[in-house]
Amino acid sequence: MRIISGEFKGRRITAPKKLPVRPTTDMAKESLFNILNNHYYFDDISVLDLCAGTGNISYEFASRGAKDITSVDENYGCIKFINETAEAFGMTINTIKSDIMKYLEQTQQQHNVIFADPPYDWSTEEFSKIAKLVFENKLLKDEGMLVIEHSKHTDLSTADHYSHSKLYGSNAFSFFIAED
Numbered sequence: 007m008r009i010i011s012g013e014f015k016g017r018r019i020t021a022p023k024k025l026p027v028r029p030t031t032d033m034a035k036e037s038l039f040n041i042l043n044n045h046y047y048f049d050d051i052s053v054l055d056l057c058a059g060t061g062n063i064s065y066e067f068a069s070r071g072a073k074d075i076t077s078v079d080e081n082y083g084c085i086k087f088i089n090e091t092a093e094a095f096g097m098t099i100n101t102i103k104s105d106i107m108k109y110l111e112q113t114q115q116q117h118n119v120i121f122a123d124p125p126y127d128w129s130t131e132e133f134s135k136i137a138k139l140v141f142e143n144k145l146l147k148d149e150g151m152l153v154i155e156h157s158k159h160t161d162l163s164t165a166d167h168y169s170h171s172k173l174y175g176s177n178a179f180s181f182f183i184a185e186d
Contacts, residue, residue: 033175050118056123079101151181
């Protein structure tokens with residue numbers, strides 16, 4: 007995996023093989039950030055990266071200038087790897103070891119962008135619960151966006167606040183936006 011753009015463009019990151027992760031592909035990540043780049047100035051936003059895994063998405067935000075990044079994962083090895091990599095690059099990424107559902111139920115921190123990349127074998131109900139908790143607990147700032155990565159076989163179009171989905175190979179991103 008590599009950082010696509012920004013200060014650390016082209017830097018490769020190799021995660022330990024023992025981590026239980028499936029990093030977002032470079033092609034899908036580049037497409038996602040092209041979309042986000044049209045909505046936000048990265049140096050002005052707060053980002054929450056759920057099921058952060060290797061930290062791939064967090065590093066991309068940091069490389070593009072985001073300074074308020076929180077990465078949440080329940081795996082200690084993932085959190086340790088994100089901390090080590092962020093320190094090596096001089097990135098400021100706040101890490102939290104937690105189950106993401108428990109975290110979403112308890113946090114009051116608001117963000118401009120919330121990105122979630124849970125295991126693809128989750129049920130539609132589990133994916134939808136992420137959106138439900140984000141909006142019920144008002145975790146997005148004004149004009150904020152929730153993005154959930156999932157398999158192209160998962161349909162989240164009936165979830166609350168669903169806006170649209172984009173497909174990239176076998177990956178999909180579903181976008182959720184608060185109604186005015």
